Amino acid sequence: MLKLALCLIALPALVAANPVTAARTLPTGTILSQGDLAFGEQADPAALDALIGMETRVMIYEGKPVTPSQLATPTLVERNQMVTLSYVSNSLQIDTEGRALSSGRLGDVVRVMNMGSRATVSGEVAANGSVVIRNR
Template identity: 45%
Template sequence: MRILTIIAVALMPLPGLADTIVAARTIRAKEIIEAGDLLLKPDAGASDVTLHDLIGQEAQVSLYVGRPVRASDVGAPAVVERNQVVPLIYAANGLQIVTEGRSLSRAGVGEYVRVMNLTSRATVSGRVTRDGQILVSQ
């Protein structure tokens, strides 16, 4: 019986060793990550992201040399900066209203941001478009 147990354990697949993506240099928060900024460190454990996922993204926190880069450490590059004057657009049922607002935080494409309407001083939330406009919905 003991021999069967040893054979069964020997036939079980071993977990594969995977590469970990690490920073090749110190990358400060708000910097765009380029291909030369990252390295693959062999046999250090599995990464939750791929190189393709990271290149072109913006570092949300400082990334230090040799430390693993996680998906939560990066995000979409900011299109709208804090205190930037941006166009606010409200569109519904054929009606479109356009005015200016001041962004209250940084945000990337598709993210929601709070914006102060410069005319009414009301604070609204909207989604950032590729060209830096804010689409406000009800």
């Protein structure tokens, strides 16, 4: 019972520890900018910088706290998007055009149809939005 009472006493402090809230209603898929977030005097600038550039996974309503569980890294490749498909093996690199068959974030493995051969391959999404197939 004592533990429960201590948790209830500490609860308002835990809620106040996250002063970053949504400045407007943020639909799913919104890439956060500084104007999308409102923060109090206790806000840590480093924590705010970590949120900027992230993508919302769920709708966040105006005035509600923004938590890391509601965010993800931005989607770099959308389904049906034309992408550069790169095959890399040691010092050899071959680039061609492909169509993404699924969406993906940095590091995700997505399927891509090679537009030249119509073959379907799987590769990893790179930071520049291309899909890389590495020789294993």
